[in-house]
Every structure is written in structure tokens, then in C-alpha cells.
Amino acid sequence: MAVQEGTAPDTGTGSEGTIHRLKPNAVGLLGVVFMAVATAAPITAMTGNVPFMVSAGNGIGAPASYLVAMVVLAIFSVGFTSMAKHITSTGAFYGFISYGLGRTVGLASGLLATFAYVVFEPALIGIFSTFATTTLKDQTGLAIPWWAFAVLMLAINAMGTWFGVDVAEKLLVVLLGTEVTVLAAMAVSVALHGGGPHGFSFDPVNPVNAFKGTSAGLGLFFAFWSWVGFESTAMYGEESRDPKRIIPKATLISVLGVGVFYVFVSWMAISGNGEAEAVKAASSANPLALFFNPTEHYVGHWAVDVMQWLMITGSLACGMAFHNCAARYMYALGREGVLPSLRRTVGRTHPAHGSPHIAGLVQTVVSALLIGAFWLAGKDPYTGTYVLLAILGTMAILVVQAVCSFAVLVYFRSHHPESRHWFRTFAAPLTGGIAMLAVVALLVSNMSAAAGPESSLILKATPWLVALVAATGIGYAQYLKRTAPERYALLGRTVLEETKER
Numbered sequence: 001m002a003v004q005e006g007t008a009p010d011t012g013t014g015s016e017g018t019i020h021r022l023k024p025n026a027v028g029l030l031g032v033v034f035m036a037v038a039t040a041a042p043i044t045a046m047t048g049n050v051p052f053m054v055s056a057g058n059g060i061g062a063p064a065s066y067l068v069a070m071v072v073l074a075i076f077s078v079g080f081t082s083m084a085k086h087i088t089s090t091g092a093f094y095g096f097i098s099y100g101l102g103r104t105v106g107l108a109s110g111l112l113a114t115f116a117y118v119v120f121e122p123a124l125i126g127i128f129s130t131f132a133t134t135t136l137k138d139q140t141g142l143a144i145p146w147w148a149f150a151v152l153m154l155a156i157n158a159m160g161t162w163f164g165v166d167v168a169e170k171l172l173v174v175l176l177g178t179e180v181t182v183l184a185a186m187a188v189s190v191a192l193h194g195g196g197p198h199g200f201s202f203d204p205v206n207p208v209n210a211f212k213g214t215s216a217g218l219g220l221f222f223a224f225w226s227w228v229g230f231e232s233t234a235m236y237g238e239e240s241r242d243p244k245r246i247i248p249k250a251t252l253i254s255v256l257g258v259g260v261f262y263v264f265v266s267w268m269a270i271s272g273n274g275e276a277e278a279v280k281a282a283s284s285a286n287p288l289a290l291f292f293n294p295t296e297h298y299v300g301h302w303a304v305d306v307m308q309w310l311m312i313t314g315s316l317a318c319g320m321a322f323h324n325c326a327a328r329y330m331y332a333l334g335r336e337g338v339l340p341s342l343r344r345t346v347g348r349t350h351p352a353h354g355s356p357h358i359a360g361l362v363q364t365v366v367s368a369l370l371i372g373a374f375w376l377a378g379k380d381p382y383t384g385t386y387v388l389l390a391i392l393g394t395m396a397i398l399v400v401q402a403v404c405s406f407a408v409l410v411y412f413r414s415h416h417p418e419s420r421h422w423f424r425t426f427a428a429p430l431t432g433g434i435a436m437l438a439v440v441a442l443l444v445s446n447m448s449a450a451a452g453p454e455s456s457l458i459l460k461a462t463p464w465l466v467a468l469v470a471a472t473g474i475g476y477a478q479y480l481k482r483t484a485p486e487r488y489a490l491l492g493r494t495v496l497e498e499t500k501e502r
Contacts, residue, residue: 032233032250033257034173039229039325040258041124041318042265043179043311048127048386049222050266051287057219060275061209063267065223068210070259072435073227076401077255079408079429080231081248086416088244092231093400094332098492099415100407104481106492108473109400110333115469116396117326118363119389120228121157122370124319125150126385131315135308146381150371153316157323158364175317179310180261182303186291187268189298196271196294203275204267218446224439225394226262229318230254231401232325269294326363331356336490338476388458391443396466398440405433 053062083096093113098106129146136142190196203209213219233250270278272294281289295303374385412425419425444463480488 029246029250030173032246033253034176036230036233036250036254036321037258038176038317038321039232040227040254041179041314041321042176042258042261043183043307043314044124044127044318045226045262046183046265046269047288047291047307047311049226050269051282051290053219053222054270054279054282054290055287056214057222058210058213058216059219059279060204060270061206061212061216062219062223063204063263063270064207064210065219066226066259066262066266067205068207068220069223069227070255070263072432072439073224073230073255073259074252075428076405076432076436077231077251078424079405079432081251082419082421082424082429083404083408083411084233084247084251085244086419088247092329092332093404094329095492096404096411097400097407100409100411101403103488103491103493104474104477105403105407107338107477108470109403110329110492111469111473112396112466113400114326114329114333115466116393116400117322117329118366119370119393120322121319121326121363122367122374123386123389123393124315124322125153125367125371126374126381126389128153128312128315128319130382130386131308131311135312139305139308147371147375150375150381153319154364154368154371156316157320157367158360175313179314179317182295182307182310183261183265185299185303186272186295186307187265190268190272190294193298195268197274197277198271201271201275204270205263215446217442221439221442221446223262224398224442225390227255227258228394228397229321229325230258232321272298323360323363323367327356327360330359330362334359336487336493338487338491340487392458392462392465395440395443395462396469398436398443399466399470402433402436402440405429405436409433 050062053065054060058065080096083100087095087099094106094110097109129149132149133144133146136144194200210216210220210223231251233247233254269291273281273290278290281287281293286292291307292304295307370389371385374381377384379385379388406429408425408429412420477488477491480491
């Protein structure tokens with residue numbers, strides 16, 4: 001049962017003290033893993049990011065970038081999962097940081113995380129629409145405007161959240177399974193054929209090469225970008241079975257499983273072309289040739305056609321997962337009455353499905369408004385929507401991840417002495433936090449290159465928007481502390497009863 005410090009548990013009466021909780025025991029270990037991996041969107045990360053990394057980042061060292069990122073994120077996850085074993089809240093970062101660094105920093109981080117996931121959905125709608133329009137035109141000759149696909153994705157995402165996480169899980173399992181299969185088919189085929197035209201080379205996975213190339217910092221940033229959302233495992237704690245066991249396992253499985261997959265697939269894509277040929281393909285007018293060429297040569301043309309369709313479904317799965325994340329963060333803030341009206345709206349759950357249905361509808365409206373604004377401004381759905389909004393959201397979530405690492409450090413200094421460990425609760429979160437700040441620095445220093453020709457007001461304002469959201473959270477928390485201390489006391493304090501601080 002979800003409880004707050006100082007309030008009554010959910011009685012189902014609808015009284016002011018009621019805390020609406022999400023549907024319990026709705027998803028198991030594999031379901032949580034699938035939801036988390038779907039946010040990483042393997043096929044979108046590979047086809048959308050690797051060609052850019054090879055052409056403008058660290059060249060053939062792109063797979064090594066994924067290797068470095070996997071190690072850093074695995075270290076971060078050690079501290080993150082140590083916290084998850086003691087605190088189970090759909091607010092994830094919001095709850096963790098509130099318990100570790102206090103309610104003020106917790107609210108600022110909760111707003112930042114919500115902001116990030118809110119803008120990630122329209123970003124993925126942009127790339128989904130791009131994949132859909134180009135695939136239909138290539139394979140059927142039909143020219144359908146991109147905004148039509150944007151409307152379709154908005155409707156699918158809204159419906160998935162309304163009916164609960166177990167429905168979304170079933171759809172994501174199918175979508176994720178197919179996209180992983182076609183990428184694996186290409187990679188395994190290249191490996192079975194001796195590693196491509198020039199055989200196997202270990203240069204692409206040599207960690208030294210992650211720091212070489214045209215812009216090594218840009219390549220490393222895109223590698224970290226490819227994992228954004230893996231930490232969403234903690235958001236499903238209240239809906240999972242045995243969250244203390246499932247959430248830590250799901251997080252590490254997601255980080256390591258996705259990492260090994262990214263390294264292998266990107267390595268075989270480069271090897272399947274040949275190193276020099278891979279750079280040429282990625283730098284061409286059709287950068288997707290980096291994946292299409294080895295797929296056609298070693299698997300068959302049919303697999304290229306399938307891959308194009310799976311790029312559509314993969315970006316749909318990713319957008320759906322981000323929609324679920326955004327709705328849960330809104331719900332977590334709403335049920336605690338950050339604003340009194342929110343508890344009666346986004347802080348409510350569906351009486352039958354136990355889903356954050358109102359928060360999901362609000363997220364749909366916000367996404368629709370953002371997509372509409374970009375459309376009216378004449379922005380391209382990929383360079384003008386996906387790239388810009390992804391950079392904005394990524395900066396926000398990386399700041400939150402860094403703060404979360406330091407929250408773990410502080411939390412275990414005064415809580416659960418039986419769980420303290422020199423590596424798990426000190427060295428790992430300290431290293432992870434410093435590494436995350438370094439990634440933020442990479443993002444800031446390479447922001448113009450990451451956006452390519454789309455140098456816009458949003459790009460220039462990105463660091464300031466992130467700072468503004470954080471400052472708003474800090475300011476409002478201090479306002480509550482002075483004017484409504486009973487509401488301030490509840491910030492980030494809604495957890496499952498069995499993990500409630502005593």
C-alpha cells in the first residue's frame with residue numbers, strides 16, 4: 001500500500017486524505033526489463049545514433065563508446081539499486097533524492113525528471129513520423145504528411161497508459177522482440193561470415209578509440225544518450241511483484257543487456273561494411289546505409305524492408321515507454337499535493353485499471369501542443385523536433401542522475417548501517433555522480449555539433465531552461481516550507497508501506 005508520512009492510507013473513500021496508488025502486482029521482472037529497454041529503443045539508438053557517431057563523432061570507435069558508457073552506467077546503477085532496495089516509489093529519482101538530499105532538492109529533481117520525460121515523448125513522435133513517412137514513400141510510393149503519424153502515435157500512447165502498465169507491457173514485448181531480432185540477425189550473420197569483407201578487427205571495441213576521432217566528446221555523449229530511460233525501472237516498483245528484488249535486478253539487466261547488445265551490433269555493422277567503407281557510408285546522403293548494406297548483403301533485401309518497418313515500431317515503443325514515465329512522474333507529484341488541485345486530478349488513478357489515466361491525458365495534451373508548435377513553426381520532425389527536444393531532455397535527466405548519485409552517498413551515511421558498503425554505497429555512487437557531471441559537460445561543449453545545422457533558439461536556451469526548471473522547484477519548495485509546512489513535509493515521501501521510513 002502506498003503511504004505518506006502524516007496522512008491516512010488509501011481507503012477507497014475518495015476523502016482528502018486518500019492516496020491513490022497504482023495497480024499492484026501488475027508486472028513481473030521481465031515486464032519491468034522490457035519497459036526499461038523500450039525507453040532505450042535499441043533500433044532507434046542504433047540506426048538513429050551510430051551513423052552520426054561514426055561520421056561526426058569518434059569514427060570507428062563508436063562501439064568502444066558504448067563499452068565505456070556501459071561501464072559508467074553500471075557503476076551508477078550499483079548505488080541507484082542500493083537505494084531501490086530500501087525505497088520503493090513511482091517517483092523514482094524524486095523519492096530517492098528527497099530522502100537523500102532533502103525535500104527541496106528532491107522537488108527540484110522531480111520537476112527536472114518530469115520535464116525531461118515530458119519532452120522526450122514529442123521528440124520520439126518526431127523520429128517516428130520521419131521513419132513512417134520515408135518508409136511508406138520508399139516501399140509503397142504513398143506520400144502522407146508527417147503530422148498524420150504524429151496524431152496516430154499520440155492516440156496509441158494515450159490509450160496504452162489509460163488501460164494500465166500490463167497492457168502497455170504486452171505491446172512493448174512484441175515491438176521490442178521484433179526490433180532486437182532483426183538487428184541481431186544482421187550482427188550474427190556478419191559474425192558467421194568471418195566479420196565482413198576484411199575480417200574481424202578489434203579496433204572498434206578498443207576503449208582507447210572511444211576518445212579519438214573528429215569529436216570524441218560528441219560520440220561519447222551520443223552513447224550515453226542511447227541509454228536514457230534505463231533508470232525507469234524504479235518507476236514501476238509500486239506496480240511490480242516483489243519490488244525490492246525485481247527493481248535492482250531489472251536495472252542491472254537493462255544496463256548490461258542493452259550495453260552488450262549495443263557494442264556487438266554497432267561493431268558488426270562497422271565490420272560488415274569494412275572500417276573505411278563504414279565511415280564513407282555513415283557520411284553519405286543515406287547514413288542508414290551503415291546498417292542497410294550489411295543487412296542486405298548478409299541477410300537479404302527482405303530484412304532491409306523489415307528493418308525499415310521495425311524502425312517505425314521501435315520508435316513507437318520508445319515513445320510509449322516515455323509517455324508512461326512522464327505520466328508516472330506527474331502522478332507522483334500530484335498525489336502528494338505539490339499543488340492542492342493536482343491531488344484531485346493527475347494524482348488520481350483509474351478505479352478499474354489502477355493507471356495514472358488523468359496524468360496520461362495531460363501528457364498527451366502537452367505533447368500535442370509541442371508537436372503542433374513545431375509543425376506551425378515549419379520545423380523538420382527529425383532535426384527540428386527529435387534532435388532538439390532529445391538534447392533538452394537529456395541534459396535535464398543527466399543532471400538528475402548525477403544528483404541522485406550524491407543522494408545515495410548522503411542517505412547511507414545516516415540510514416541502514418547494515419547495508420553500508422565501501423563500494424556499493426560510497427565509491428560507486430561517487431564515481432557515477434562525477435561521471436554523469438562529465439557527460440553533462442560533454443553535452444554542453446558539443447551541443448551545437450549535436451544539433452547539426454538546426455541551431456535554434458531552443459538549442460541556445462537549453463541550459464537556461466534546465467536551470468529555470470530546477471530553480472522553480474527550489475523556489476517553490478522553500479515557499480511551501482514557509483507557508484505550508486504540512487505539505488512541504490510530504491514532498492517525495494510517498495512510498496510503499498513495507499519500505500516506509502520508520
